[in-house]
Each structure stands twice: as structure tokens, then as C-alpha cells.
Amino acid sequence: MSYPSFAQMEGSTLRHLSDRVVTRDMGGAARASSYYDSVKRQFSIRHKLSTADLATLETFYASNQTASFSFTWALNGSTYTCIFGAGGIRVSPGAVYHDVTVDLEEA
Secondary structure, eight states: OBOOOOOOOTTOEEEEEOOOEEEEOTTSOEEEEOSSSSOEEEEEEEEEEOHHHHHHHHHHHHHOSSSOEEEEOTTTOOEEEEEEEEEEEEEEOOSSSEEEEEEEEEO
């Protein structure tokens, strides 16, 4: 299943996550280590949605709160396997369109 294909608004963000730790040895040289082998991505997606589109998104969220799904990042057209992040869905209601922010984590 795929995340609904709503327009991603300006202000949507992509953050690269890793457990990389940088330390210094006795001589002052920087050393880096990491426990997992690949960088994961965290998305904060902004949408401006009609009431009907918001209902579609809320239905998708209710059905897939803990499931993974495909998400296409508009900036580069790449598709990622994601789950909903801890922030879930946040809605700022408007008269006609609603500002919606959705947190996603790459699985």
C-alpha cells in the first residue's frame, strides 16, 4: 500500500538519522563509530488538504498506524518504506483547507 499522493508543501523536511558518534582519541584526532550500517530518513510532510482529503488521510492513518507503506518524496521522486512517526498527524483547521503535518520514519 502507498501513502496518499497529496501535494507536499514548502516546509516539508527530510532529516538523515544515524547513531554515528564522534569522539576524540588521546591525540585529539576525531574518530567516528556507528552501530547500524545505513542512514535512515525522517520526514515531516506538510499538506494543505480539503475536508474530504483530510478524511482520506485520517482513514489511511487509522488503517496503517503500525504498518509499513510506500512513500514517495516529492523532492527527488524516490520511494521509501516508512511507518508513521511518533508525532502522527497534526491538523490546523481552516475555513476551506486545513494545514496538516505528518511525521514519517523510514523503516
